[in-house]
Amino acid sequence: MSGLRVADFDFELPQELIAQQPPAERGHSRMLVMDRTSGGLRDTAFSEFPALLRAGDVLVLNDSRVIPARLNARRSLVRDRQMPTGLIEVLLTEPVDENMWRALVRPGRKVNVGERLTFSGASGEAVLQAVVEERGAFGERVLRFEPVEDFWGAIDRIGHMPLPPYIRRNDVEMDRERYQTVFAQERGSVAAPTAGLHFTPQILREIAELGVEIVRVTLHVGLGTFAPLRVQNVDDVHLHRERYSLPAATAEAVNRGRKDGRRIIAVGTTVVRTLESAAVTKGDATLKPHVGTTEIFIAPGYRFRLVDALLTNFHLPQSSLLMLVSAFAGRERVLAAYRHAVDKRYRFFSYGDCMFLA
Numbered sequence: 001m002s003g004l005r006v007a008d009f010d011f012e013l014p015q016e017l018i019a020q021q022p023p024a025e026r027g028h029s030r031m032l033v034m035d036r037t038s039g040g041l042r043d044t045a046f047s048e049f050p051a052l053l054r055a056g057d058v059l060v061l062n063d064s065r066v067i068p069a070r071l072n073a074r075r076s077l078v079r080d081r082q083m084p085t086g087l088i089e090v091l092l093t094e095p096v097d098e099n100m101w102r103a104l105v106r107p108g109r110k111v112n113v114g115e116r117l118t119f120s121g122a123s124g125e126a127v128l129q130a131v132v133e134e135r136g137a138f139g140e141r142v143l144r145f146e147p148v149e150d151f152w153g154a155i156d157r158i159g160h161m162p163l164p165p166y167i168r169r170n171d172v173e174m175d176r177e178r179y180q181t182v183f184a185q186e187r188g189s190v191a192a193p194t195a196g197l198h199f200t201p202q203i204l205r206e207i208a209e210l211g212v213e214i215v216r217v218t219l220h221v222g223l224g225t226f227a228p229l230r231v232q233n234v235d236d237v238h239l240h241r242e243r244y245s246l247p248a249a250t251a252e253a254v255n256r257g258r259k260d261g262r263r264i265i266a267v268g269t270t271v272v273r274t275l276e277s278a279a280v281t282k283g284d285a286t287l288k289p290h291v292g293t294t295e296i297f298i299a300p301g302y303r304f305r306l307v308d309a310l311l312t313n314f315h316l317p318q319s320s321l322l323m324l325v326s327a328f329a330g331r332e333r334v335l336a337a338y339r340h341a342v343d344k345r346y347r348f349f350s351y352g353d354c355m356f357l358a
Contacts, residue, residue, distance in 0.1 A: 002234050002235055002299060002300055002301050003235075004233070004234040004235075004299070004300060004331075005232055005233055005234065006229050006231065006232055006233070006234060006237070006318050007232070007318065008234075008331065009317065009318050009319070009322050009323055009326065009331070009335075010317045010318050011317050011335055011338050011339065011342070012342070013317060013342060013348060014342070017342065017345065017346065017347060017348050017352075018166050018167075018347075018348050018349055018352070019167075019347040019348060019349060019350070019351035019352040019353075020167055020168065020169060020351070021351060022174075022178040022179075022197070022351045023351075026178065026182070026197070026198070026199075026200050027046060027047060027198055027199065027200040027202075027203055028045070028046070028047070029045070029046045029198050029347070029352070029353045029354055030043070030044070030045055030046070030346055030347070030353040030354075031044050031045055031046045031048065031049060031353065031354050031355065031356055032044075032337060032340070032341055032344075032346065032353070032354075032355045032356075033052065033355075033356045033358075034329060034333070034334075034337050034355060034356070034357045034358075035358070036328060036329035036330070036333070036357045036358065039329075039330070039332075039333035039336060039337070041337055041340055043344060046198045046203075046353075046354060047203070049198075049203065049207075049311070049356065050203060050206045050207050050210060052356060052358070053207060053210055053212050053265070054210075054212075054262075054263065055210055055211030055212065056211060056212070056213070056257070056260070056262040056263075057212045057213070057257075057262060057263045057264075057265055058212075058213045058215060058253050058254055058256075058257040058262060058263070058264050058265065059207060059212050059213065059214045059215070059265045059267065060215055060216070060217060060250065060254070060264065060265065060266050060267060060271045060275065061181075061183055061196055061199075061214065061215070061216050061217075061267050061271065062181075062193040062196060062216070062217055062218065062219050062267065062268055062270045062271050062274070063181070063183050063184055063185045063186055063216045063217075063218055064184065064186055064187075064188055064189040064193060064218050064219055064220050064221065064270070065180065065184035065185060065186055065187045065188065065189065066161065066162070066179060066180050066184070066189045066190070066191065066192050066221075067092070067152075067155060067159065067162075067187055067188065067189065067190065068155060068156060068159030068160055068161050068162070068176070069091055069092040069093070069155075069159060069162045069190040070089065070090070070091050070159060070160040070161070070162045070163075070171070071089070071090045071091075071092070071119050071128075071155075071158060071159055071160070072087060072088075072089060072090070072119070072120075072158075073087070073088055073089075073090050073117035073118060073119050073130075074086070074087055074088075074117070074118045074120065075087075075088060075110070075111060075115050075116070075117060076115065076116045076117075076118065086110065088105055088106060088107065088110070088111060088117070089105070089106045090103050090104070090105050090117065090119075090143070091103060091104040091105075091106075091162060091190065092155075092190060093140075093190050093222050093223040094220075094222050094223065094241075094243070095188075096142060098147075099144055099145045099146075099147055100133070100142060100143065100144050100145075101130075101142070101143050101145065102140065102141070102142055102143075102223070103140070103141050103142075103143050104138075104139045104140060104141075104223070105139050105141050106139060107139075108138070108139030108140075108141075111132060111135075111141060112132065112135065113132050113133065113134065113135050114131070114132060115131070115132045116129060116130070116131050116132075117129065117130045117131075117132070117143065119154075119158055120158070121157060121158055122158075127148075127154045127157065127158050128145060128146070128148060128151075128154050128155075128158070129145070129146045130143040130144060130145040130146065131143070131144050140223075152187070161175040161176060161179050162190045162191060163175060163179065163350075164191060164349070164350055166316075166349055166350075167349075167350065167351070178197070178351075179192050179197075179350070179351075180192065180197075181193065181196035181197055181199065182199055182200060182201055182204075183196065183199065183204070183216070184196075185216075185218075186218045186220075186245075188218075188220035188243065189220045189221040189222075190220075190221060190222060190223075191221040191350075192221070192350060193219070193221060193267075193268045193270045193271075194268065194313045194349075194350045194351075195267050195268030195269075195311050195312050195313055195354060196267055196268055197350075197351070198311075198354055199267075213253050213257070215247075215249060215250040215253045215254070216247065216250060217244060217245065217246055217247070217250055217271060217274045217275070218244060218245045218274075219242055219243070219244040219270040219271070219273065219274045219294075220242060220243045220244070221242065221270060222240055222241070222242045222243075223240040224239045224240040224242060224320070229318060229319070229320065234299050234300075234323065237297050237299070237320060237323075238295065238297065239295050239296070239297050239320060240295070241293045241294070241295050242273075242293065242294055242295075243291075243292075243293050244273075244274045244277070244278075244291070244292060244293070244294055245290075245291040245292075246274065246275075246278050246287060246288075246289055246290055246291075246292075247289055248289035250287075250289075251278075251287035251288055251289045254275065254287050254306060255286055255287055258285060258306070263308040263309055263358075264306050264307055264308050264309075265307075265308065265309040265310070265311070265358075266307045266309070266310050266311070267311050268310075268311065268312055268313075269310075269312055269315075269321050269324050269325070271307075272298070272307050272310060272324060272328070273294055273296050273298065273324070274294070275287070275306045275307060276296060276298065276302075276304065276305060276306060276307065277292075277294035277296040278290070278292075279305040279306050280296065280305070281294075285305040285306055287306075297320060297323075298323070298324040298327050298328075299320075299323040299324070299326070299327050300323070300326050300327045300330075300331050301327070302327045304327075304328065307328070308358070309356070309357060309358035310325070310328055310355075310356070310357045310358075311354060311355070311356050311357075312325060312354065312355055312357070313348075313349065313350065313352055313353070313354050313355070314338065314341060314346065314348040314349065314352055314353065314354075314355065315349070316349065322334070325355075325357070328357060329357050337355065341353075341355075
């Protein structure tokens with residue numbers, strides 16, 4: 001039992017430091033380097049990241065691809081002559097099976113079980129249709145889509161990139177590229193693994209040429225990214241389930257690296273959660289390739305089994321991700337680093353700057 005409160009992870013953040021746009025060029029962010037043992041800080045740029053790596057390091061990326069999961073739908077009552085009843089916003093969060101999805105709907109109080117939702121294209125033609133099968137708390141619903149020939153093509157056509165709510169603008173065409181890592185492959189996230197947004201193909205080549213082993217996992221970022229913590233005590237936090245896969249090549253690389261005493265460097269909290277969840281699930285730090293789900297919650301007091309260094313963006317106050325970073329480097333040291341970042345006018349959150357903790 002930690003005895004910590006969610007409020008113990010608060011900090012003051014001026015609204016103007018919340019990045020509303022990505023940097024003009026990918027890879028041109030600032031980077032705060034932190035010695036997680038001493039708490040020492042150094043201001044630099046992400047372009048210097050390769051210089052902080054060593055030959056033999058194992059760098060682990062999350063290759064999940066963000067889907068344009070934010071959709072607009074028109075409601076109609078199945079039992080009432082299909083009469084239209086209003087426009088709502090739907091955020092797909094997790095597939096249940098081939099045609100079923102969990103989703104958040106807004107305004108949620110108006111959308112009931114049995115209603116039909118019609119998703120239209122720019123010219124008004126119906127592209128997708130779904131029926132509300134289940135109703136959950138806080139705007140959650142389960143939708144059953146009518147089968148179509150190319151579901152993902154339809155989503156790409158009518159969907160919007162699911163920018164987080166603190167980005168106070170509508171998505172634009174630029175976000176289709178910039179709210180996606182250059183190494184994204186496996187479709188399934190409803191939020192970007194944002195630490196990966198800083199990388200360019202050139203920076204990845206520089207890292208590989210240093211003798212760093214680059215491997216991948218896949219964790220599909222889901223509802224937990226959007227759901228606020230609704231408890232007061234850290235010990236009462238429970239996260240939503242997220243799907244992940246650990247390939248054989250990655251498991252072997254991490255196992256070799258640990259055996260040889262080389263550093264395992266996680267690009268983002270999603271990679272930390274994937275690796276640590278895999279280690280906890282298997283009962284030791286020897287990884288085996290598998291596909292699974294995780295609800296792992298990492299807070300101060302957690303004993304890390306695999307991860308030696310972490311590249312991550314700056315996270316929201318009182319969030320589970322800030323708690324994870326605090327578990328990795330110490331709550332007081334991390335909050336001091338955040339105060340430094342505010343004083344130095346770093347850009348925060350998804351499109352913002354980053355930290356390297358080693």
